[in-house]
Amino acid sequence: MASVHHFFKQKTVLVTGSTGFLAKVFVEKLLRIQSDVKKVYLLIRASDDNAAAKRFCDDIIGKDLFRVLRDEMGEDFDSYISEKVAAVAGDVSAGNLGLNDENLEKLLGEIQVIVNSAAVTQFDERFDVAMNVNTMGALNVLNFAKRCQKIQVLLHVSTAYVCGEAKDKEVVIREEPFKMGHALKKVAELDIHAELGFMKKRMQQLEEENADAKAISAAMKDYGLKRANLYGWPNTYVFTKAMGEMFLSHLKDQIPLVILRPTMVTSTYKEPFPGWIEGFRTVDAVIGGYGKGKLTCFLGNPKTILDLIPADIVVNCMMAAMAKHSNEASENYTYHVCSSSRNPFRLSSLPNILSLYFKNNPLTTKNGKPLMIRSKATLASNAHFHMYLLIQYLLPLTGLNLANKVLCGGFQDAYNGNHRKIKMLTRMAELYKPYVFFKATFDDSNTEKLRKATKWWEGVGSIDWSEYMMDVHIPGLVKYAIK
Template sequence: MELGSALQFLDNTTILVTGAAGFLAKIFVEKILRVQPNVKKLYLLLRAADTEAALQRFNTEIMGKEIFQILKEKCENSVILEKVTVVAGDVSCENLGVKDSHLLTRMLSEVDAVVNLAATTKFDERYDVALGINTMGPKHVLDFAKKCPKLRILLHVSTAYVSGIKEGLIAETPYKMGEALNGKSGLDIDEEKRVIEEALRDLTRDNASQESITSAMKDLGIQRARMYGWPNTYVFTKALGEMVLGEFKEDLPLVIIRPTMVTGTYKEPFPGWVEGIRTIDSLGLGYGKGKLTCFLGDPKTITDVIPADMVVNVMIVAMVAHADERGGGESIYHVGSSVSNPIEFSRIQDFGYRYFTQHPWIGKDGKAVRVGKVTVLNSMASFERYMTIRYLLPLKGLGIVNTAFCKYFQTTYNEMNLKIKFVMRLVDLYGPYLFFKGVFDDMNTEKLWRAAKRGGIETDIFYFDPKVINWDDYFLKDHIPGVIKRNYK
């Protein structure tokens, strides 16, 4: 693999970025504008009804974020806007939902690279929504890319967890159309669309409320995913999206990036920038606030996390590596740490304890929340038992002892029971990853890094070697403080 300069590759290049308001997309856009001011154009596709609405999203959800502060100090807004064209659209529609025919024609004639970051990441998203964005979205992006005469590369961001809950070493290999994880036959995207249409038709005929329709479509997604061996709607529809790309790419140069659990930035544009609450962060915040009294999971499970800026750097270097590479199969990269720099679940628990002991959360009453070692439960059954004993049985006992308050306690008991059912649903969705027994082979990514160091890639700018991460420093000095700073409520 012979690589040239990444900065030179980006020079005078026009890139279409879908899902431009997403977490990784913001870091990708900021990085390119900051390190290569001579990029020709970034078309940013935002889901919006019209250009005015798209511009409003761009100003508030992208340029209004802290991550762009360094860029704005370096460049004037007018200079940035010269490089950016905001496009109202929707990947779940043909032609990416771009209604302006003149703009669409211009995009098709100018675009050199397409980066597909559009996705819904909810584990239990409505099945019709998830299939539209995560599966049909890549097909529409691919169709667009095929019509670009100057196209050099299509890069699609997936997830490492399209593997389901496999054990052992998970290879960087593609999924063939119709390949179910459990070997079940009959997996067909057209059939999945038919199942959705039939379910919606039946619900409409029965005059179901919007709330009931949403609930039914969420349940349908989980049901269809598990029928074919995937644990949730998100990873199922992302796997189907990969299948679509592999099946219909023809000779198009295609790279698929599969990140693991993406966390706050390691270094650029500054350490610890994160948006929202990532998967493991919800546990950490709950613990720091004193609301989490137990952890569910195997302490020895490898928790595969990777800083967001490293994922973005792999994306850019992979684009350089595979540009104009026509006629071959798709190139797949796992971007994670479970092989190169593994970290056990127990260490992440310990980071939470150490951080919140030294920097306690201040509650609404102005008092510091004191944290301690928590109970670690190693099975779903033990977790359900713990919740029942800790929360339900005391209420039930109080209601029996004091009959004058029976009605009150019964109401409280019922409310708590509903909350526990809600928690158990979350555990059902996230539980497989708390006991995950797989590690992600990242040999392709390791080879890319070696080639980058050998060749002309500016590795000080486009770094992505997870072996250099000191997890203690990263979590205690950057990631946890970053999460708290941006989610303090």
């Protein structure tokens, strides 16, 4: 097999979801390691190509992530980017990816490699929004790929957690594609087209009831969770991603297809530099809450493995898999990019790391005053977590409610704020519960074979997770994400 580096020489690449965290890391590496890439088209949700170009400048190339490439290129950076990258307006949830006629014709004639990284990742996203992007978006990208005259490979970024909940520690999740209609809970065969119909019918009902935008959003979020739970998935995100995989695997025909399933993607380990991250990802909400002194207790089984995987390792696997399987249409290739089977990091290690880091490196207020963490972070069972909520929030809320009545609404704002916080914490605990009590591990045999065959990246076994968290991830999170 030709080298991974050489594969991208003179290739024309389309990237969807390019304003997302992982896609940015992919685009940066591609431009940095292969200056002879022919063209990189970025599909960006925008009203037209000018608006897409502005989003590219603001949301992608202007990020600190590109500083290494910018330093290497010097004064040639802008001309290099202008020559190699083109932002085009589009939307994966639309037919023909929402491209205008001119761009559609051009891309169908040029594209050789497609990276589909478009996704909505909120666990309880509106069912209609998640279906349109994660499920129908995957199908739309596949249909587009089938029309590309020079297509060599389509890589679809999914998530390892399409497997659903795993309550048995003996289970090893295999790198296997989904069969069409496969449900995790055997209540009935899953019919994706029927789910689309149910989703549209529910939307129609809400519109006929003259529900306002807020009510529609809340109802569609609840409906998504209901449909996901019916078939055995813990949330709307993984349910709709699983259905997207089904479409791809079942309808790919002769398209060379790679499905990549990362676990909990975290900040960059080494490339282009350690610690770059964008937004809060998985466990980061706990890290941020603890560092701000707002959270001392969080839900989880100490034995649970937090299956962390740095973003640059995921990107390395993406690139190697595309090089390996270009023009191979005989089967579906599925890869888990994970750490649980080779270098597990257990949840029990997190409290000590958080306490030590923020004791030595406290966050500060806008005025520069250090934020003091309350105490050492602790893990709680489900019962203990709800006791924590009772003592920390519910009892004070009862007092506020009484004072509010006595003083004729004088504490209404404080009462409403605490009430919203309790609802938020309770909902987040329910959404994250499947992952903080997750017992299975992920098989990564395909990924390890690929790594050894290509020698393109360093294995996860070399990562010291405590050092990574203390010296790379949390500092990166503080710098780039925690406000």
